[in-house]
Amino acid sequence: MSDPTRSSDTMSDPRADGSIRYSQDMEMEGMWHARILRSPYAHARIRRIDTSAVPEGVVVLTRDDIRDLNRYGCQIRDESVLAMDEVMFVGAPVVAVAAATRRAADEALPLIDVDYDELPAVFTEMEAIAPGAPLVHPRHYISENDAAYFGMRPIDGTNICHRFRIRHGDVDRAFAECDVVVEEVFTTDSAAHVPMEPHASLARWHEGRLEVWSGTQTPFNNRMDLAGIFGLQPEQVRIVCPPMGGSFGAKTFVRTEAIAAALARKTGRPVKVVLDRAEEWQTMNRHPATLWMKIGAMRDGTLVAKHVACWANTGAHADSGPGVAQKMGYASPGPYRIPNVWVDSHCVYTNTPPNGAYRGYGQMQCIWASERLMDMLARRLDMDPYTLRMKNILREGDTYCTGEIMHDVAFEECLRRSAEAIGYHTSDDHAGKGVCVLMKGMQTPSRASIAIEAEDDGTFTIRCATIEMGQGARPAIRQMAAELLGVPMERVTYPDPDTDLVPYDTRTTSSRSTHVMSRALVEAVRDLEKNGKRGVGEVTDKGGLDPDTGQGIASSHWHQGAAGAVVDVDVETGKLHVRHVHASIYAGKVVRRAAAELQNEGSIIMGLGTALFENITFDGGQVTNANLSDYNIPSFHDMPRITHDLVEREGAQVYGLGETALPPIPAAIGNALAASGIHMTALPMTAERVLASIDGGGTVDEARRREMRDIVEAGLHRSEKS
């Protein structure tokens, strides 16, 4: 593609002159402001709500106002607009208020009195699967939202709201024949998305319809859920999506919109909800996970078998956790030829705030475990970890353990480039140097459509549901449209997505939008040439996996990448210094180079936070670091040498790259430590944990490994083996 049309583009930009307007900036005549009273208990029965002290001029919404509303949830219907009988996490919305000013709404909250009877609670994924654990939800109702697109397998009477399996080959026999077998237990802590703009939405009821302005990645899913909540047809709900001040997965599915809509219904006014920063940690975080993995190989390094059992802690609401657990499961074998694979992945409820989509969508967790395990195996085989990877890596035409044939494969090239970039081969022992390679699935199946309207003044208007959160999808789509239409980019406009005006699209997630829209656009332009006025293009990607065998098409289009890291450690303090980190990401064909580079750099930097210091801490289910003083995100002070490249190929498709460079960063750093004899199994790799590993002689915790093996063997899948 031609060089981005920099001339007109670079004269001014609403982000540089401050004129960009986000959801939180929306104003409307007569609009009121909402605030939310939240549960102080992780699990409790609500005995009584007393709002009698709230002054006039403040409208209060309690469970008594919403008894006619339906439960919702994008994959499992386990949420109500406010807590009904029970609260299930610290921070669960219990009462909402609206007033003419935010201050008046704020001042009403302490005047509300709620009595609770505390109930037993469960906080970690491993506690939650133990026999006799308190149940967060006794029964699991599968959602009708099209985000519940795969074979959902909730297990009633347990805290498991989804389980996914891969059954490929004969794992038991294969392990018995292996020369070398290694196993380990890995964990990852929770992390916060920290979009700079908090969650914000504005709702009003207008001529019998519900209209919502919301920074969300999932306009059509929110339309479905809001219609379901209020007993409307989807067409009676309108969602408009202003650009977001960051999201990273946090602004997916219904978050603040239902409370805004219920308050708007009660007040008869437009109502805006803008969360306080502390509320962000009570609204949506990343799944902590526990992953047990075992891998077996022949003496020459040929991989023979892999067994994975993993548990993703989804908090008190499933949200998109089942999907996260499924992707965590199907990518856990890694981009290798392994003839025998057995995977059991589980999504587990606990009494903690909900966890959902987070840049990388479960891949960071499984790659941390599987790529650390590859280095452990290499060491046992006395092989170079790079050589072991290259020996087994998926190449063009290979079959993955799901049975799908791999096309346009670039793992080898990405890994080679990353290793070279960090000077991996310049020393034999590779001390302080590590590499990692990853595969990451894209939403499959999915459907994308886009319309182009020719205006009388010679300009073109794009109608498309793809939202903008800083990732640059809307400029990329505008540019591709302009190139196909043969007009300068400034003659193509792309208004904020509005579900009344744009054709259906699955959602703006899994780095799919630039890729799928690049294909839909070709059809739309062709259609426009035929019709003259309006052209519509649609692409449908078929596929999906059998949830009981993991066979099928996991991803119509695989995101591929690798990373390398150079580190050194202060052995007295455990302080880890990253000297250089590099990521090589397969881009196919770059659309807007600067935007693509920014996505790579941003993913790497977010990955550094995950690797080194980001973790949400809890005490009795309560987040204890819900502010940006105690919860640190990477700043200018935390930048090591960062390099990256975008791997392109002649004639290749456009590949999404919004998150591929995040998941490999922690494992590349962990493997660099391993090359220096420091064995890490838990993320983040804080100085305390690094020091503990050094003090422990870099050995693993045998007792914990045995305990995990017992859980796997006693538990959840051997009995289900059929």
Next chain:
Amino acid sequence: MKVQFTLNGAPADVDVRADEMLLDVLRERFGLLSVRETCGLGVCGSCTVLVDAEPISSCIYLTPMAQGRSITTVEGLGGTHPVQRAFVEAHAFQCGYCTPGMILATKRLLEETPHPTDHEIDTALGGNLCRCGCYLKIRDAVHLAAGNAGG
């Protein structure tokens, strides 16, 4: 109480409670929506404005403290300030939420240190967080605005 200050070069006066933060007053009374809250604690830099040319966190700055001072927000730079042009030219943003604070902090940095090194940039902008992770291109933008060789 009445507070008078200069706002983006023009005289301004406003009647506020003593505990009102400058952030809220600039947004709600003056419609200056480039001034944005993220942390509410003065640690992230999103709400940065210049008070007598010094970058401050307006989320923890009591409005009465602005009495008689000169306040600059990004709206006051007009859109074509060399620092703004450099940010656009260097593609130094993604979502753009933190950008006004970055631009104002950069403006002050270049007044004090016309040709900063990477280290000086990191130090001056260390209190401005960008979750999109545009730090490398923001550094490029600062070098570009400074006319630094190779920047």
